[in-house]
Amino acid sequence: MKLEDFSAQDQSDLLPEPQKGLVYRCLGCQKEHPIDQLLYTCPECGQVLLIENNEFSELKKKSGKRWQRIFDLRKTLNIPALKGIFRFHELVAPVIPADCVIYLGEGSTPMVEASGLLQSQVGARFYYKNDGQNPSASFKDRGMAAAMAYINYLIKYKGAGKILSVCASTGDTSAAAALYASYLSPNVASSVLLPKGKVTPQQLAQPLGSGAQVFEVPGVFDDCMKVVEHLAENFQVALLNSKNPWRILGQESYAFEVAQELDYDLKGTVIVVPIGNAGNISAIMRGFMKMYELEIIDSLPMILGVQSHHADPVFQYYSEPDPEKREWQPMTVKPSVAQAAMIGNPVSMPRVVELARRYEKTAGAGNFHVVQVNEQAIMDSMIQANRHGHIACTQGGESLAGLKAAMAKGIVGKEHTAVLDATAHHLKFIGFQQMYFEDNFPAEMGVTPEKELQNYPREAVPSGLVRLPAPGNPLEGEEFKAFVSKTAELIAKELGLKVR
Numbered sequence: 001m002k003l004e005d006f007s008a009q010d011q012s013d014l015l016p017e018p019q020k021g022l023v024y025r026c027l028g029c030q031k032e033h034p035i036d037q038l039l040y041t042c043p044e045c046g047q048v049l050l051i052e053n054n055e056f057s058e059l060k061k062k063s064g065k066r067w068q069r070i071f072d073l074r075k076t077l078n079i080p081a082l083k084g085i086f087r088f089h090e091l092v093a094p095v096i097p098a099d100c101v102i103y104l105g106e107g108s109t110p111m112v113e114a115s116g117l118l119q120s121q122v123g124a125r126f127y128y129k130n131d132g133q134n135p136s137a138s139f140k141d142r143g144m145a146a147a148m149a150y151i152n153y154l155i156k157y158k159g160a161g162k163i164l165s166v167c168a169s170t171g172d173t174s175a176a177a178a179l180y181a182s183y184l185s186p187n188v189a190s191s192v193l194l195p196k197g198k199v200t201p202q203q204l205a206q207p208l209g210s211g212a213q214v215f216e217v218p219g220v221f222d223d224c225m226k227v228v229e230h231l232a233e234n235f236q237v238a239l240l241n242s243k244n245p246w247r248i249l250g251q252e253s254y255a256f257e258v259a260q261e262l263d264y265d266l267k268g269t270v271i272v273v274p275i276g277n278a279g280n281i282s283a284i285m286r287g288f289m290k291m292y293e294l295e296i297i298d299s300l301p302m303i304l305g306v307q308s309h310h311a312d313p314v315f316q317y318y319s320e321p322d323p324e325k326r327e328w329q330p331m332t333v334k335p336s337v338a339q340a341a342m343i344g345n346p347v348s349m350p351r352v353v354e355l356a357r358r359y360e361k362t363a364g365a366g367n368f369h370v371v372q373v374n375e376q377a378i379m380d381s382m383i384q385a386n387r388h389g390h391i392a393c394t395q396g397g398e399s400l401a402g403l404k405a406a407m408a409k410g411i412v413g414k415e416h417t418a419v420l421d422a423t424a425h426h427l428k429f430i431g432f433q434q435m436y437f438e439d440n441f442p443a444e445m446g447v448t449p450e451k452e453l454q455n456y457p458r459e460a461v462p463s464g465l466v467r468l469p470a471p472g473n474p475l476e477g478e479e480f481k482a483f484v485s486k487t488a489e490l491i492a493k494e495l496g497l498k499v500r
């Protein structure tokens with residue numbers, strides 16, 4: 001619809017007013033820092049930051065119902081700056097003017113209810129939210145759209161000059177960073193550091209295709225992350241991992257969209273999120289809390305983080321029930337099929353600790369959990385989901401395995417409806433499906449395929465023919481007819497079809 005199709009009141013609310021109250025706030029010493037430069041950590045104490053809006057209370061001048069209407073009406077507009085995550089402009093980054101927003105099609109990803117059969121197999125009502133349907137095929141695009149819009153703003157309005165972005169990645173962040181940087185070329189260029197041999201071929205191809213400079217580094221993601229932190233501390237680069245608090249703002253949009261998809265009624269909802277570098281679970285909790293504070297939603301959903309037993313430092317931390325006795329211990333990860341979450345020292349852990357504390361204070365104790373799943377359950381769940389109409393990646397399999405684990409523990413029950421994060425498109429991780437079907441997982445992953453979930457292509461080559469068709473050499477006449485009927489008979493026999 002066009003803006004002029006709306007009432008004068010709606011028109012004035014639909015176009016957002018930039019707000020000036022954003023500041024970096026340190027999670028350690030609580031100091032505020034102006035947002036006129038890109039910061040990742042507090043210049044005073046070195047702790048990670050969140051971006052707060054000191055004018056947030058201004059947003060309360062509108063009722064929760066009014067905000068719902070604004071966000072719902074914006075969905076019908078054809079204004080690029082309001083189409084993606086910036087549909088929730090006032091909650092994401094209200095300092096960014098519309099002409100700095102970069103819209104590459106991110107956000108508004110589908111929430112697909114599981115089929116009746118799959119729900120009955122699992123024993124719960126649930127949806128998958130397919131964040132693999134973002135432009136670079138993962139949820140990272142949400143954060144990257146916000147971080148790059150901010151960079152664009154620094155270039156356009158703050159004289160930042162040309163910028164080299166840099167990130168460490170298990171494969172999704174690098175694809176997103178390279179894609180968004182390439183859109184801002186030549187003002188922004190991208191460099192990505194990947195743990196050699198630890199990203200899928202599809203993920204390696206993505207930043208290469210976007211023209212990024214790709215460095216394959218020995219070790220695992222945590223090693224790459226340290227190198228990137230060193231680069232950001234000592235050289236003129238813009239760090240684009242979720243340590244960058246602008247990324248967190250963008251990823252909050254996942255929470256806003258879930259609320260909107262459920263008509264802002266989140267009673268009994270459980271949000272299931274795999275945890276890797278822990279930026280996403282932080283952003284999702286924060287997003288829901290913002291909406292709750294503005295009375296856009298009247299209850300907070302339960303948050304359920306999931307980790308593989310091969311990379312589970314956050315689960316280990318929360319397995320101590322007494323908050324006073326919890327001790328943070330980074331770990332050495334083992335190879336995991338949930339490769340995107342194979343992280344032993346998540347940079348956002350201080351955010352998780354603080355936001356989960358705040359979350360439970362508002363939502364009530366028992367509304368934040370982390371469960372552990374094994375590699376076998378991740379793979380079985382991914383294949384099971386995809387055989388019922390989904391496009392879950394291995395992390396999406398981890399979400400379903402996490403839901404099952406939470407049900408087995410009595411954390412989630414029949415009264416709940418779960419929203420599972422499929423963080424990336426399954427085609428990025430298709431090699432793991434191949435290993436499952438061919439039963440050739442490396443021993444350390446410890447996955448044995450279930451026979452009934454395996455699948456193989458079968459050759460359909462009829463015998464007794466003199467020639468077979470080949471590219472550039474088609475069959476004709478009687479020869480072609482014989483080929484068609486013999487091949488069809490062979491397939492009909494294999495499928496056990498009845499003659500009509």
Ligand SMILES: N[C@@H](CCOP(=O)(O)O)C(=O)O
Pocket residue numbers: 140167168169170171172173174221240241242243276277279280340341347
């Ligand atoms: N799984 C991530 C790891 C980095 O996470 P980030 O959110 O901190 O950038 C990836 O895809 O690289």
